[in-house]
Every structure is written in C-alpha cells, then in structure tokens.
Amino acid sequence: MGRDNRFEEIPIDNGDVVVDREDAAPSEGVVVNLPPMETTEWKVHGRGTLASDNPTYPDDDRVVIAVYRETIEREYPNYSGGYPLRIDWLNRDDARFYAFPSQRLRKIGTVQPTEISLTEIDPSPYHARNFSKAENRTFIEEIRDRGHPDPVPLVRDCDDRFEVLNGHKRIWASHIAGLESIPCHCLYMDDEWAGRLWAEWHLDSYDAAERAVARRRLEANVGSKADEIITQATVAQAR
Structure with missing residues (x-):
C-alpha cells in the first residue's frame, strides 16, 4: 500500500480531480491509482512505453492512472480517494482508465467524502x-x-x-x-x-x-x- 520512495514529492494523490494540460477542452478525470512506476516502465498497448508516447515529459516522471468523471459516477459513485482503485478491478468492471505522466495533469480539485x-x-x-x-x-x-x-x-x-x-x-x-x-x-x-x-x-x-x-x-x-x-x-x- 505504501508509495515508492522515488515519488514522495508527487503533487497528485488518489481522489484528486485533474485535467489534461494538452487537451484544448479537457474533461475532468479522477486519479484512482499511482503505480510505483516511471513512465519508461508502463507499456501503452500498441504504442510502446508511456515515456515514448509522451516525449516532452521527463522519462523518470511518475505514472498516474485517471478515470473520467462520468465513468467514476457510473461505476464507483461513492469513491472518495485516499486509497487506490485496483487496476484489476477496473479491468474486471470494464471501467476505462488512462495512464498519464504526472506532469501532464493539472489538479483542479479533490473528490469530497x-x-x-x-x-x-x-x-x-x-x-x-x-x-x-x-x-x-x-x-x-x-x-x-x-x-x-x-x-x-x-x-x-x-x-x-x-x-x-x-x-x-x-x-x-x-x-x-x-x-x-x-x-x-x-x-x-x-x-x-x-x-x-x-x-x-x-x-x-x-x-x-x-x-x-x-x-x-x-x-x-x-x-x-x-x-x-x-x-x-x-x-x-x-x-
């Protein structure tokens, strides 16, 4: 359950509401998992690593898993962050999620209790x-x-x-x-x-x-x- 000590200073946590800095009209997402991995370690299906898919961000950036707000409200309506949603559960529930370098996301709020x-x-x-x-x-x-x-x-x-x-x-x-x-x-x-x-x-x-x-x-x-x-x-x- 603990974080990898390489990422102690990451400013994003489970339950934070975020938007994609590269999206001109971004939809809100909710951070649901922070794998203890750098972007060079996360594979994007059919596109190589998350780092190679996001070449403008540092290779040692942290992987952040986010789910769009409408998916959270449909599949996990009471989720309030603090602890992760397991990726195997997301897959089991067919809840679509996205991996981002942490620096590509901008925090705009936090899910409330x-x-x-x-x-x-x-x-x-x-x-x-x-x-x-x-x-x-x-x-x-x-x-x-x-x-x-x-x-x-x-x-x-x-x-x-x-x-x-x-x-x-x-x-x-x-x-x-x-x-x-x-x-x-x-x-x-x-x-x-x-x-x-x-x-x-x-x-x-x-x-x-x-x-x-x-x-x-x-x-x-x-x-x-x-x-x-x-x-x-x-x-x-x-x-």
Missing part, C-alpha cells in the same frame, strides 16, 4: 471491541457539537450497504450523539483486501481475547489466508 446515513453502515466483521458511553462522554459531545466525526471514518462500498474499515468508535459515538448521517471516505475493495487493511490498522491495539475473536472471524471470512493476513499485519506494525 460521501455523506452516508448511519443506518446504512455496518461494522467490520472482525471488529471485537465495545465502547463505554461513560468513558467517552467528552468525545461524544465533541462530535455532537461539531456535527460530524473528525477525521471522517473510512468505509467500503458493499453494493447496498457500507462496511467500516477504520473508525468504529467515531461511528458509534456519532450514533450516540444523535447524528443521522456523517461524511465518510469510501473505497471499493474485496473481502481479502478489506481484511488485510483492518488487521494492519487494528490488531496491535487488541488484547489477547479480542485478537482470538478477530482471528476466528478472519478464518470464517477468508479461510486459510487468515494466518498470512495476521502475520503480515504483525510485521507491518513492527516497522
């Missing part, structure tokens, strides 16, 4: 922690006064429902605070990827009993990959 009804958000199936209203009174009051949690939670689109990836406590507190809907960053991903992200972000804060419950739930959802996911999360947390 999606307002989601709290009744449409389900907890992660691996979540195994309860929260106390008495211990979180100030936290709940802050959310009530602000009108939304900060930072906004991260969820994934599961067709007619949404599932929490990160922010269970913020969503729970929003319920207690009496809110009806909240802004969320929304991603699209399969069960395995969701499990990997959840484990990396949460397992290190779980006690032994909570980890045991989470492990059983991972095994029920992703089968034999549960051990690999837990090991990978442990290594990531130790870095």
Whole structure:
C-alpha cells in the first residue's frame, strides 16, 4: 500500500480531480491509482512505453492512472480517494482508465467524502471491541457539537450497504450523539483486501481475547489466508 520512495514529492494523490494540460477542452478525470512506476516502465498497448508516447515529459516522471468523471459516477459513485482503485478491478468492471505522466495533469480539485446515513453502515466483521458511553462522554459531545466525526471514518462500498474499515468508535459515538448521517471516505475493495487493511490498522491495539475473536472471524471470512493476513499485519506494525 505504501508509495515508492522515488515519488514522495508527487503533487497528485488518489481522489484528486485533474485535467489534461494538452487537451484544448479537457474533461475532468479522477486519479484512482499511482503505480510505483516511471513512465519508461508502463507499456501503452500498441504504442510502446508511456515515456515514448509522451516525449516532452521527463522519462523518470511518475505514472498516474485517471478515470473520467462520468465513468467514476457510473461505476464507483461513492469513491472518495485516499486509497487506490485496483487496476484489476477496473479491468474486471470494464471501467476505462488512462495512464498519464504526472506532469501532464493539472489538479483542479479533490473528490469530497460521501455523506452516508448511519443506518446504512455496518461494522467490520472482525471488529471485537465495545465502547463505554461513560468513558467517552467528552468525545461524544465533541462530535455532537461539531456535527460530524473528525477525521471522517473510512468505509467500503458493499453494493447496498457500507462496511467500516477504520473508525468504529467515531461511528458509534456519532450514533450516540444523535447524528443521522456523517461524511465518510469510501473505497471499493474485496473481502481479502478489506481484511488485510483492518488487521494492519487494528490488531496491535487488541488484547489477547479480542485478537482470538478477530482471528476466528478472519478464518470464517477468508479461510486459510487468515494466518498470512495476521502475520503480515504483525510485521507491518513492527516497522
């Protein structure tokens, strides 16, 4: 999930709204993936490398994958950036995308979080922690006064429902605070990827009993990959 350190200074991120500097009447696109590749490494079907297809830009420029706004709104209407849309998913959904050198694109905005009804958000199936209203009174009051949690939670689109990836406590507190809907960053991903992200972000804060419950739930959802996911999360947390 991390970026290649060759590209730490790239000014474009997933979820940014961009236009093509070379298009006289450009349509808006949304950045959905930043492969850790230079343009000399990306092949354009029938035309060689992205670098040779864009000779006026540096060969060491970063590859940026963008999808036009109308395609995003049709295929991934709740996408709000931050994390990528996987290229194999774009291909699976026949969602046409385009590769650009980063310097060919001009940022004009950023996709905003999606307002989601709290009744449409389900907890992660691996979540195994309860929260106390008495211990979180100030936290709940802050959310009530602000009108939304900060930072906004991260969820994934599961067709007619949404599932929490990160922010269970913020969503729970929003319920207690009496809110009806909240802004969320929304991603699209399969069960395995969701499990990997959840484990990396949460397992290190779980006690032994909570980890045991989470492990059983991972095994029920992703089968034999549960051990690999837990090991990978442990290594990531130790870095």
